[in-house]
Amino acid sequence: MSNLKLPGLIDIHVHLRTPGQEHKEDFTTGTSAAIAGGFTTVLDMPNNEVPITTLGKLRAKIELARQNAVCDVGFYFGSLGDNFQEFDKIKQLVFGIKLYLNVTTGNFLIDEVKLAAIYSAWPGHQPILLHCEGETLPMALKIIRQTNKKTHICHVSGKDELSQIIRAKQAGLPITCGVTPHHLFLTEEDAKKLGPYGRMKPFLKTKTDQNFLWENLKWIDAVESDHAPHTTVEKEFAKNPPFGVPGLETTLPLLLTAVFEGKLTLDDVIRLCHTNPTKIFNIPTDEQTYVEIDPDEQYTINNKHLFTKCGWSPFKGKSVKGKVKKVFLRGEKVFDNGQILTQPGSGKVIYPSF
Ligand code: NCD
Numbered sequence: 001m002s003n004l005k006l007p008g009l010i011d012i013h014v015h016l017r018t019p020g021q022e023h024k025e026d027f028t029t030g031t032s033a034a035i036a037g038g039f040t041t042v043l044d045m046p047n048n049e050v051p052i053t054t055l056g057k058l059r060a061k062i063e064l065a066r067q068n069a070v071c072d073v074g075f076y077f078g079s080l081g082d083n084f085q086e087f088d089k090i091k092q093l094v095f096g097i098k099l100y101l102n103v104t105t106g107n108f109l110i111d112e113v114k115l116a117a118i119y120s121a122w123p124g125h126q127p128i129l130l131h132c133e134g135e136t137l138p139m140a141l142k143i144i145r146q147t148n149k150k151t152h153i154c155h156v157s158g159k160d161e162l163s164q165i166i167r168a169k170q171a172g173l174p175i176t177c178g179v180t181p182h183h184l185f186l187t188e189e190d191a192k193k194l195g196p197y198g199r200m201k202p203f204l205k206t207k208t209d210q211n212f213l214w215e216n217l218k219w220i221d222a223v224e225s226d227h228a229p230h231t232t233v234e235k236e237f238a239k240n241p242p243f244g245v246p247g248l249e250t251t252l253p254l255l256l257t258a259v260f261e262g263k264l265t266l267d268d269v270i271r272l273c274h275t276n277p278t279k280i281f282n283i284p285t286d287e288q289t290y291v292e293i294d295p296d297e298q299y300t301i302n303n304k305h306l307f308t309k310c311g312w313s314p315f316k317g318k319s320v321k322g323k324v325k326k327v328f329l330r331g332e333k334v335f336d337n338g339q340i341l342t343q344p345g346s347g348k349v350i351y352p353s354f
């Protein structure tokens with residue numbers, strides 16, 4: 001079959017680690033991984049070494065991306081409940097505000113009182129994104145019910161959580177949710193074999209949980225890679241290996257393989273990785289930004305071929321079908337047959353279009 005054309009895909013959940021943790025990833029390597037994986041836009045999380053909670057820190061990060069990115073990059077803001085005076089200054093610059101209600105990478109945890117205060121203070125044009133799993137989800141749903149503010153629940157991983165979200169959607173709450181490729185394609189059985197390389201938040205779940213995600217794909221708004229690189233040294237030698245796995249280069253081939261297996265359609269992939277993200281987050285798009293894939297090419301995921309600086313994948317050794325061949329950004333060919341053709345800084349920093 002000839003190449004298939006897809007719109008440039010959008011990953012609404014990545015951690016490109018800059019500034020502060022450039023040993024894990026930087027804007028050039030992270031956005032090269034995006035391009036190689038068929039993603040032309042990524043939205044980057046604020047849990048940097050020093051969290052992005054002020055206009056100054058956001059501006060500094062934007063400048064680094066402007067100089068170094070090869071795909072388009074947008075940002076989320078962060079809050080520990082003590083920076084409300086910044087909200088008006090940054091609200092036009094970010095795609096949302098990200099809040100962490102459970103322990104994960106970065107020292108960035110807030111409690112119910114702070115959550116309620118942030119919900120009241122957030123201007124509300126762009127969504128509030130939540131890392132909430134287990135007991136923090138009902139608490140968050142209560143506050144969403146009280147404030148009616150647009151909220152995106154990140155990386156939903158289990159049956160219980162997705163059931164609660166479906167019920168909340170049916171009740172009319174303004175919520176959307178995303179799932180990660182690792183929760184769609186790996187389970188706790190894989191976690192045992194992968195050791196630290198299968199360690200992320202939320203943890204990998206049971207086959208029953210995974211099946212429930214697939215059976216309820218129509219309730220899921222986005223596939224988000226949660227690209228969260230850590231070095232092999234950190235994973236293997238730290239006493240408590242950090243949570244997180246990379247995903248930008250494996251998400252699309254895994255999804256295309258699932259299309260081939262009849263688990264979802266190509267239209268689902270476009271809905272989950274392009275159309276819904278543009279609508280939920282007001283992401284600007286360009287007709288001349290697109291991806292060409294060879295739907296028939298079969299290959300094995302190989303750490304040696306990755307652009308991500310961390311240099312590993314939990315999907316190493318997996319055979320996939322469907323390969324990104326060419327990527328065009330605003331009409332310019334930026335990727336061809338495994339080669340990035342463009343220079344650092346050729347990507348744009350993007351802002352929500354209202
Ligand atoms: C993420 C990271 O490393 O920044 N880790 C993870 O396990 N998912 C943080 C997060 O998204 O929770």
Ligand code: ZN
Pocket residue numbers: 104131154155201202
């Ligand atoms: Zn998270």
Ligand code: ZN
Pocket residue numbers: 013014015045226227228
């Ligand atoms: Zn994340």
